[in-house]
Amino acid sequence: MSDREALNRAVSLAREFDNTTPEFLEHEFETYQALREALPIARSERRAAAGVGAAWVLTRYDDITEALTNPADFSNQTANYPVRPWIPQAVDPPAHTAYRRILNPWFTVDAMSKLEPHLEQYASELVQKMVAKPAFDFVADFADPFPTVIFCELIGFPLGDYAQIMDWKNMTMHAADGHARGAALVRERGLKLGLTPNAVGGFSPEDGMKIRVDVGREVYAYFAKLLDARRKEPRDDLITKLLAAEFEGKRKLTQEELEDTLFLLFMAGLDTVASVLGLIVRHFALDPEKRREFVALMEDPERVGAAVEELVRFHAIVTSPRRVTRDLAFHGAQLRSGDFVALPTPAANRDPAEFPNPDAIEYDRTPNRHLGFGLGPHRCLGIHLARREVRIALQVFHRALPEYRLDPAHPPQLFGGMKGVASLPLLRA
Amino acid sequence: MRVAIDTAKCQGHGQCVMTCPEVFSADDQGFAVALQPEVPASLVEKVERAALRCPERAVRIERA
Numbered sequence: 001m002s003d004r005e006a007l008n009r010a011v012s013l014a015r016e017f018d019n020t021t022p023e024f025l026e027h028e029f030e031t032y033q034a035l036r037e038a039l040p041i042a043r044s045e046r047r048a049a050a051g052v053g054a055a056w057v058l059t060r061y062d063d064i065t066e067a068l069t070n071p072a073d074f075s076n077q078t079a080n081y082p083v084r085p086w087i088p089q090a091v092d093p094p095a096h097t098a099y100r101r102i103l104n105p106w107f108t109v110d111a112m113s114k115l116e117p118h119l120e121q122y123a124s125e126l127v128q129k130m131v132a133k134p135a136f137d138f139v140a141d142f143a144d145p146f147p148t149v150i151f152c153e154l155i156g157f158p159l160g161d162y163a164q165i166m167d168w169k170n171m172t173m174h175a176a177d178g179h180a181r182g183a184a185l186v187r188e189r190g191l192k193l194g195l196t197p198n199a200v201g202g203f204s205p206e207d208g209m210k211i212r213v214d215v216g217r218e219v220y221a222y223f224a225k226l227l228d229a230r231r232k233e234p235r236d237d238l239i240t241k242l243l244a245a246e247f248e249g250k251r252k253l254t255q256e257e258l259e260d261t262l263f264l265l266f267m268a269g270l271d272t273v274a275s276v277l278g279l280i281v282r283h284f285a286l287d288p289e290k291r292r293e294f295v296a297l298m299e300d301p302e303r304v305g306a307a308v309e310e311l312v313r314f315h316a317i318v319t320s321p322r323r324v325t326r327d328l329a330f331h332g333a334q335l336r337s338g339d340f341v342a343l344p345t346p347a348a349n350r351d352p353a354e355f356p357n358p359d360a361i362e363y364d365r366t367p368n369r370h371l372g373f374g375l376g377p378h379r380c381l382g383i384h385l386a387r388r389e390v391r392i393a394l395q396v397f398h399r400a401l402p403e404y405r406l407d408p409a410h411p412p413q414l415f416g417g418m419k420g421v422a423s424l425p426l427l428r429a
Numbered sequence: 430m431r432v433a434i435d436t437a438k439c440q441g442h443g444q445c446v447m448t449c450p451e452v453f454s455a456d457d458q459g460f461a462v463a464l465q466p467e468v469p470a471s472l473v474e475k476v477e478r479a480a481l482r483c484p485e486r487a488v489r490i491e492r493a
Contacts, residue, residue, distance in 0.1 A: 069485070104441065104458045105457050105459070108441075108457070109443050109446055109447075109455050109459065110455070305447055306482075309482070366481050366482065368481075369481075369483065369484040369486070370484065373442065375440070376440060376485075379440045379441070379442060383441075384443055384459075
C-alpha cells in the first residue's frame, strides 16, 4: 500500500471508528495499527455523531500517556453519567486528590496482600465446583462470581443481592456493546418505561440515557438504604469506612458524595477483572503453546508477577474518555476546548515504539510500562487487588485444569467498548 | 548507585515494591518510598529492573 493509500484508509477507518461493538474486536489491532502509522491523532465523525462533540482517537503510546498525565488539559469531566458523575473518576485534581487520599489507604499492597489466603480459598472453591460439572462456562461459573463476590464482601454489599447487582451492572455498562444479557435487560426496562425500540431492537441515545437514569436511581436508592443500615450498625466494610471518612480532614462526606463514590466502586470493581480473565482464558484456549508456557512458570514467584503484567498489557480493556479544557495544539493537531478524546489503552499497549514485537506475549518482557491499569492521577485504584485476583485465578484454575479448549458448539460471546467476554464455554482437552 | 522516587510522578502502581522490596516500600497512601537511597552492588540489577517497570517513570537512578 502506498503512503497515500495508507493515509486515505486511515481517514476512512477514523471516520467509522466505533470500538463499542463486538465486530470491532475482529479487526481491533489492525485498525489501531493503521491509525497509529498514518493518522495517530484522528478525527472520528462516528463518535462525534454519538453526541459527544468533536471527537478524536489517539493511538500512539506517547500521546496517550501524555494525555493521561495532563489532567489540566485533558479533563475527566466528560458528562454522560446517569444521575450524577461518579467520584473520584469524573473529578479532576485538586478535589480528585482529596477523594483519592480517602480511598488509597484501603487498597494498598499491604491491605490487599492480607486478602490473599481468602482469595486462594474462594477461587479454589469455585474452581472445584466448576470442573466437577460435565460442561462449564468459565465466565458465568468463575470469572464473574470470583471478583464480584470478593468485591461485594469488601464494600459490604449483601451476597444475597448478587443477581440484582449483576443486572444493574450489566444494564449500566453493557446496554449497547453486544452483551446479550445487558441488551435484553435494557430492552425490558425500556419497554416498561414506555419507550419504543428502533429497528435493530436498541434505543436512541436519548432513550438509552433515560433507561440508564432509571436504573441509576434504583442503584442510588439501594446505596442509601445500605448507608442507613451502616449508620445504625457499623461493620468492617468500606461502606462503614466511607461514613467515617473526612474530606481533607475537615468534614464528613455528604450523602451525595457517599453515593457517587459507591457508584464508582460498584462499576469499576465488578466488571474489569472478570473481563480481563475472560479474554486471557479465551486466548489460552486458542493458543495451547502460550498456555503451557504460562503453566510452566506460574509457580515461580520470581516470574509469575511479570507474566501477569504481560497478560494484562496484551489484554487491556479500557478506553478512557477525556474532555479538552482549552484550545490546544497537540503534536500538530488543533484541539478545541470541549473536544472529546478517546484514549484506547489497548492501542497504546501494542505500540511497537514502546513495546518491541508488540503482538507477541513475552512473559519476561522488560521494560513493560503498559497502561493496562491506566496512568496518571486516575490510575486504577484497585490495581493491587486486581493483580492478585488475576494471578490467583489463573494459578488455581490451571492447577485444576491445565488442558482445555473452546466448545465448537458454543463459541465465546464477546462484547465491545470496555471489552470482555460475556460467556466462555470450555471443554476438557 | 543512588535511587530516589520522583514524588511528583509516582502514582502508587507498586511495580518497584514488587520488583525490589529490599529497596522500595509503600507509604500509607500506597506511594513509593526508597528505603535505601544508596543501592548496594548486589541489588543494582533489581533496582534497574524496577525502574524499567515503572509506568510513570518515577524511579530516578543516579550513577556516581
